[in-house]
Amino acid sequence: xxxxxxxxxxxxxxxxxxxEIMVVVAIIAGITGLIAVNVIGRKEKANIDLTKTQISNxxxxxxxxxxxxHAYPSTEQGLDALVExxxxxxxxxxxxxxxxxxxxxxxxxxTEFGYASPGTHGNKVEIWSGGPDGEExxxxxxxSWDDEDKEE
Numbered sequence: 001x002x003x004x005x006x007x008x009x010x011x012x013x014x015x016x017x018x019x020e021i022m023v024v025v026a027i028i029a030g031i032t033g034l035i036a037v038n039v040i041g042r043k044e045k046a047n048i049d050l051t052k053t054q055i056s057n058x059x060x061x062x063x064x065x066x067x068x069x070h071a072y073p074s075t076e077q078g079l080d081a082l083v084e085x086x087x088x089x090x091x092x093x094x095x096x097x098x099x100x101x102x103x104x105x106x107x108x109x110x111t112e113f114g115y116a117s118p119g120t121h122g123n124k125v126e127i128w129s130g131g132p133d134g135e136e137x138x139x140x141x142x143x144s145w146d147d148e149d150k151e152e
Contacts, residue, residue, distance in 0.1 A: 044132060047108025051129050051142045054105040058082070058113065059144055061100040062125055068094040072117045072125045079104045079115050079127075107142070109134060121145045 061082045066072050069092035073081035077089050082100040085092060106112055107129035114136060119126030123145050131140035 047132065048142060050108040051131075054107060055113070055127050055129070055142065055144050058101070058105065058127055059125075062127075065092070065100055068092065068096070075116050079113060107131075119145065 058079060062072055065082060071090060071092075073079070073086060074089045077086040080086075081092075083102070083104055084099060085095040104112070109129075109132065111130060111134055114128045114130075115126070117125045121143075126144050128136065128141055128143035130136045131138065131142050133140055
């Protein structure tokens with residue numbers, strides 16, 4: 001008798017209605033959207049923080065280069081002068097055997113940094129990244145001169 005009653009109970013159930021399925025799909029889509037926005041926002045912040053850290057590390061290497069050689073690498077020598085001793089321009093005399101960096105880092109989006117010596121914003125050297133959009137000269141650029149006082 002218990003089995004027959006159970007069959008009758010489930011026989012009348014046809015499954016979920018279309019409205020119920022749509023409600024569940026809408027809830028899942030909303031949750032997925034919230035997660036995606038949070039993850040994408042955090043990744044962008046992580047890339048910005050990484051880029052700022054890379055700029056700081058390169059600036060430290062440039063300062064060490066200057067301490068050893070009494071001048072920064074020229075714009076033409078570029079940041080590669082921190083990895084391999086330049087053979088053109090003002091050749092440094094006190095260059096360490098393994099350089100100042102293992103390799104020139106890239107920004108958080110995999111793009112090479114810009115470098116100028118002397119800088120154009122009142123600093124002796126300047127490093128910059130085009131930021132998230134990769135375009136220099138836009139509002140999302142990250143650089144070495146916005147967070148530091150200009151050198152005298």
